[in-house]
Amino acid sequence: MLRLPALLLISLLTLAACGEVEDTRPGQPVKTRQEAFKSLLRSFEPMGTMLKEKRYDADKFLALAQDVVSKRDAPWSHFGPDTNYPPSKSRAEVWSKSAEFEQAQKDFITATDVLLVAAQTKKEASVGEPYKKVYETCQGCHKVFRER
Numbered sequence: 798m799l800r801l802p803a804l805l806l807i808s809l810l811t812l813a814a815c816g817e818v819e820d821t822r823p824g825q826p827v828k829t830r831q832e833a834f835k836s837l838l839r840s841f842e843p844m845g846t847m848l849k850e851k852r853y854d855a856d857k858f859l860a861l862a863q864d865v866v867s868k869r870d871a872p873w874s875h876f877g878p879d880t881n882y883p884p885s886k887s888r889a890e891v892w893s894k895s896a897e898f899e900q901a902q903k904d905f906i907t908a909t910d911v912l913l914v915a916a917q918t919k920k921e922a923s924v925g926e927p928y929k930k931v932y933e934t935c936q937g938c939h940k941v942f943r944e945r
């Protein structure tokens with residue numbers, strides 16, 4: 798009788814580590830927001846790689862910046878009340894500090910506006926700093942609101 802909870806806990810931890818916990822709730826809010834973030838990353842990361850590897854392509858960079866802007870609103874409506882269950886990696890602060898969480902979204906959205914304007918100049922010298930600023934808003938939010 799006493800051993801069962803421990804075993805269950807171990808198997809749950811193992812599942813979590815492998816990322817195999819399925820989101821079985823209607824509408825799959827956790828899975829949906831995670832997919833939205835992954836999609837954002839798929840547009841955002843190649844811009845950083847381009848800059849780091851010194852192969853800036855102004856048109857591709859602009860297209861990616863436009864993608865980021867078109868995807869930037871997708872995750873937020875899927876953080877409804879009562880949606881912090883496995884496989885969520887959100888911290889309770891998303892809900893307990895909702896004003897700060899909304900501010901972090903606004904900071905991120907503003908930074909992506911600046912990035913898009915910079916990308917439209919098609920000048921490599923203009924895009925590095927705005928890219929870094931957006932990156933900092935991703936990281937800044939994760940530091941407070943996401944489990945690592």
Ligand code: HEC
Nearest residue numbers: 831834835838841885886887901902905934935938942943
């Ligand atoms: C306002 C806060 C906030 C901002 C801004 C933000 N994120 Fe996140 N991100 C989160 C939270 C919270 C989670 C955890 C979601 C969950 O599992 O419930 C997350 C999860 C993720 C994940 C993991 C998804 C998964 O499959 O588990 C990736 C990748 C990610 N974010 C990338 C980014 C990138 C790239 C940016 C910026 C371009 C960004 N995020 C901006 C809050 C934010």
